[in-house]
Amino acid sequence: MASLDLINVEKSFGPNKILHDISINLVHGEFLVLVGPSGCGKSTLMNIIAGLEEPSGGQLKLDGRDITPLAPADRNISMVFQSYALYPNMTVAKNIEFPLAMRKVEKSKRAERVKSVATLLQIEHLLDRKPRQLSGGQRQRVAIGRALAREPQLYLFDEPLSNLDAQLRLDMRTEIKKLHQRLGATIVYVTHDQIEAMTLATRIAVMKGGVLQQLGSPYEVYNKPANTFVAGFMGSPRMNLVKARLAKASDGLALEIKKGERPLVRIPVPSPSSALSAHAGGEVIAGIRAEAVRLAEGAAAGPMERPFDARVEVTEPTGADTLVVLDLGGNEFTVRLEPDVQLKPGQDARFLVDLSKLVCFDTATERLIA
């Protein structure tokens, strides 16, 4: 196991820049998830780490050793592919053994490794089968087993769950997390699924258009998104992003939200940060998570909670809770409420918003005002 340093990694195809100056440092045992919409460069970055593509600039270090000029085989890295990439002509045992055989590991040692990996992943009964005789989940396990067999310094996972059905995906997600905890391995994992990113990562790198948007813990990325893209991309339902005027009020500042015909909604902001105060009188983009809002009815407001009125447009019960789409001063605004909430479309109601969860973005740069 080892640390991984990406230093100013760049990639361009002719005039097209695919990756812009990516720098990420991982310490031993970290689980980094590269996440972003398709075409954001996350797979290219992973291929560069694997050595399957050459960077146009920058350097890669694995455990302090410069691996930039090394061939994939010489990097001591294993990779699990989206399609599993099991060799169709070999049995499961031969598949797991393959990276060891290629490295001329002794036969008895190989058999021992295959056995221990198979036990760990509970695939002992499949060892004599061919990949085509396996189900998706079993193939996934074998692919992971093949990666484990060699005990590399770094594991790469390229969207390993996206070919599985929904239930299996959840199970395998938990398995991968368990495996990470048990092995303490350094892992880089690519996905376009932000929930996978949140649940698995110790750190998340959000990418868009070849640019690293934010690198941080799941908590940071979720609660302090670096810009409106990250705010909108991470979390389901997405964070509400509403243009508001930041007005001076008696006890500090207030957000004034109005768009179109609807009456203005005014939400006081208690104890604003100095950075936010600097925007007083101007416009900002206010970001509020769906779960930062609750129904005011009969509840005492907390110290950071402030009320506002809005009209109910749609209610969407999901079972565990009910998503309610509000009209907030002319803006669509989704809130997550109790499952048994009694609200009718068209009804006006009063809500409480927890302003300790408020994040504001600059309207021009769309960056977090912090």
Next chain:
Amino acid sequence: MPEQRSSGIVLQRVFLYAVLLSLALLFLLPVYVMVCNSLKPLDEIRSGNLMALPIEWTIEPWLTAWSTAQIGVQPTGLKPYFYNSFLLVVPAVVISTLIGALNGYILTQFRFRGANALFAAMLFSVFIPFQIVLIPMAKTLGVLGMAGTVKGLIFVNSVYGIGFTTLFFRNYYAAFPQELVRSARIDGADFFGVLFRILLPSSGPIIVVTVIWQFTNIWNEFLFGASFSDFSSFPITVALNNLVNSSTGVKEYNVHFAGAFIAAVPTLIVYLVSGKYFVRGLMAGSVKG
């Protein structure tokens, strides 16, 4: 409604089978004539109807064609030349197939500058008529010291086959999952490791196609055989030609028929044994491109 439709389908089927059957009979007619007349004494052929079954059955013409018929000046029958053809075809097929696989692997897995132009050039070689290369090839064989030998024919046929075999393997490997190759590279397989451990073991269908294609072409090839071989190294096609042309006095049609059939037997067997893989392999290569 359903009954009407099903009777329509039955009628369609009957028509279809009638057409197919009559076409099959038409194509089989020459085979019938060959086999039937090769089993007759010469008198019966000369006096009778080509289509009639033999009155007196005999395998004498087959034995003559195989071991005693006059080929040029030697009364050796087709036997030694049949053997020559095998000595020629087997190595030529193996060599051209392996080189085709290697080319296909390189052209698809290493996207180097000019790969497509190179492939186009190799594809072009498929369309070069044999006659054009006769003189340069004769010169080349002379320089290599392989003129008039089976080795020389192996060389010529291998070189000529590479265009086709490259085309087959390149298209097959273009549809081969890239991730498998990438995975093998990360797992530590080197250049030939990927080819021999990953690509070739998964290439069954296209290997069958290539082998059938090359086997039939080289077995039936006449021009190179006639141009670049001498009495000791004639392939079967040239020997058959000589058999037919070197009869003294009477034309022994029954022997000629038997000889022609003997020359065709290996390709027939190859088709019968692996014909279904041939079609399957062509499909596998072409579905995803």
